[in-house]
Amino acid sequence: MAGRDGDVQNFAGTINLDVRDSVPDWSAFTAKPAPPGAPNVLVILYDDTGIASWSTYGGRVSMPTLDRLAASGLTYGQWHTTALCSPTRSCFLTGRNHHLNGFASISEAATGFPGYSSHIPPQNATIATVLRDAGWSTLWVGKNHNIPVDAWGAGSSRKEWPLAQGYDRFYGFIGGECNQWFPSLAEDNHYIDQPYLPEEGYHLSKDLADKAIAFIRDVNQTDPEKPWYMWYCPGANHAPHHAPQDYIAKYKGMFDDGYEAYREWVLPRMIERGIVPEGTELTPLNPMPPGTFVEADAVRPWDSLSGDEKRLFARMAEVFAGFSEYTDAQIGRVIDFLEESGQLDNTLVIYAADNGASGEGSPQGSVNEGKFFNGYPDDIEENLAMIDELGSPNTYNHYPTGWAVAFSTPFRMFKRYTYQGGVCDPLVISWPRGIRARGEVRSQYHHAVDIVPTILDCCGVEMSGVVNGVEQHPLSGVSMRYSFDDAAAPTTKETQYYEMLGQRGIWHRGWKAVTEHGPISGMSNFEKDRWQLFHTDEDRSEAHDVADRYPDKVAELKELWMREAKANNVLPLNDMMITGKDLQAFLADLLTFPWAGFHAARPGSGGQRPPRVSSAMAMSASGLWNP
Numbered sequence: 001m002a003g004r005d006g007d008v009q010n011f012a013g014t015i016n017l018d019v020r021d022s023v024p025d026w027s028a029f030t031a032k033p034a035p036p037g038a039p040n041v042l043v044i045l046y047d048d049t050g051i052a053s054w055s056t057y058g059g060r061v062s063m064p065t066l067d068r069l070a071a072s073g074l075t076y077g078q079w080h081t082t083a084l085c086s087p088t089r090s091c092f093l094t095g096r097n098h099h100l101n102g103f104a105s106i107s108e109a110a111t112g113f114p115g116y117s118s119h120i121p122p123q124n125a126t127i128a129t130v131l132r133d134a135g136w137s138t139l140w141v142g143k144n145h146n147i148p149v150d151a152w153g154a155g156s157s158r159k160e161w162p163l164a165q166g167y168d169r170f171y172g173f174i175g176g177e178c179n180q181w182f183p184s185l186a187e188d189n190h191y192i193d194q195p196y197l198p199e200e201g202y203h204l205s206k207d208l209a210d211k212a213i214a215f216i217r218d219v220n221q222t223d224p225e226k227p228w229y230m231w232y233c234p235g236a237n238h239a240p241h242h243a244p245q246d247y248i249a250k251y252k253g254m255f256d257d258g259y260e261a262y263r264e265w266v267l268p269r270m271i272e273r274g275i276v277p278e279g280t281e282l283t284p285l286n287p288m289p290p291g292t293f294v295e296a297d298a299v300r301p302w303d304s305l306s307g308d309e310k311r312l313f314a315r316m317a318e319v320f321a322g323f324s325e326y327t328d329a330q331i332g333r334v335i336d337f338l339e340e341s342g343q344l345d346n347t348l349v350i351y352a353a354d355n356g357a358s359g360e361g362s363p364q365g366s367v368n369e370g371k372f373f374n375g376y377p378d379d380i381e382e383n384l385a386m387i388d389e390l391g392s393p394n395t396y397n398h399y400p401t402g403w404a405v406a407f408s409t410p411f412r413m414f415k416r417y418t419y420q421g422g423v424c425d426p427l428v429i430s431w432p433r434g435i436r437a438r439g440e441v442r443s444q445y446h447h448a449v450d451i452v453p454t455i456l457d458c459c460g461v462e463m464s465g466v467v468n469g470v471e472q473h474p475l476s477g478v479s480m481r482y483s484f485d486d487a488a489a490p491t492t493k494e495t496q497y498y499e500m501l502g503q504r505g506i507w508h509r510g511w512k513a514v515t516e517h518g519p520i521s522g523m524s525n526f527e528k529d530r531w532q533l534f535h536t537d538e539d540r541s542e543a544h545d546v547a548d549r550y551p552d553k554v555a556e557l558k559e560l561w562m563r564e565a566k567a568n569n570v571l572p573l574n575d576m577m578i579t580g581k582d583l584q585a586f587l588a589d590l591l592t593f594p595w596a597g598f599h600a601a602r603p604g605s606g607g608q609r610p611p612r613v614s615s616a617m618a619m620s621a622s623g624l625w626n627p
Ligand SMILES: [Ca+2]
Pocket: 047, 048, 084, 085, 238, 354, 355, 627
């Protein structure tokens, strides 16, 4: 019949006066089904975990569920992240580099520049949007940390919350960390109270597993044929390290030998497993020259500690280990459910961590991070009095920097640094129906931006050039699927740039250059930075700086870094944690410890005046923020 026929795109039916004489076409209105045999996708992303802590990688922290998945799949030894929470998570969301996502840093450290806004542009559609359009149910449980801080309020816009980013359901917390006993919870688009209390057995890790199972059951019951994609982000292993006492008790005495001894113990085990090659060397405990990094990131050698300090610090590692294992055991209930319901065989499970171990506990560790936030010095006597309560609802604890180095063995530094200690992280992939190899290690060089292309490849879904009417920015990464059944296949990735809080790095065909300019060091003078050079194909741990021997290689990589920086919105570099009006007030007020005055930048709000910084706070500078 006559009239406009463009109102409903792709309608292929026939319309006449009478419905009896007309032919409907439901395909113009309903979502298309997923390809036949499409897998489910379960992406588990731990927080703040070095490569050398978990049993799967040779560490002392028992991870029964991860071990089980690794035995049925693959363990990657050269997989990398951005070195920080929100940035890495943005790569998992969109498959683009973190600056392209506006997530140079955490949501709370946004600045008004394209790479730093903490607003993901519509040109970078999320994996959930793409998979939902392709026939998957899309689910998210746990940590978020990719919502701009101006949208955290109870009455704020929901435009950038998960339900507007392609997710059918969300249950978790919005910020970078939360109390695991008394979490600040949100479900879908609103904040809620926790369902029951610690004295009734509540812990967030347990709650998230229950909710994950419930979400998947809902999908199964609604449409048994429909595949689902779930992003599962426990609060572990971010501080506060909260765990049931019976899990902490399993580790009693296991860290009494101290963090240097742990490094010596774990490296041969990593070599034996093939995580790092034979001949890989340990890097120094405090590898950076004074003045190039934040003093709060220094490590106090174990033999310089008092007996009481050793006792306290060892206990802090025990609590961390209990937290990690307890959370893994809860994830085990989800894996059991998938097996019992016949879904595990065709579920692509990706189990990883978002950055290296956290050095945000300062050289002393803390029983209560809240002291740091308020510039109140930790006191060894007070902390010792709480030693038996660590991990309980009465504490808000974090281990000292020494354990961050130990759990990032054999590398330099930890979370926030673009050395391997910040960016090289665990990754296990299991997909029984899709991967023939069982219990093997892979050493191809990859990065968090490669996760989305890998998922799409396994799902048989093309990344659309236009999503919701917006032309899309190309994906930054490459699929890792070629490595699944070919341990010897050469790495298909050629280049990956790094930038975090002012520290720069670039890997290119087996070489890596890194600036000797610590994150949030406040050093400025970026053009004067010294670049170190490591031949990572032969020196996996970046133990030997060969910049003086290969000046041409350094120049080549510096130039390549700048090209990548311009293409990915990396400039302007920011090695401070405060910006905008806050920065102006801060600089006018205070010249010492320019890294220490961080608080959330709230676009348009003007913010509040930053606090004055005492020397006690300087030591705990990095504790002032919670990436
Ligand atoms: Ca993290």
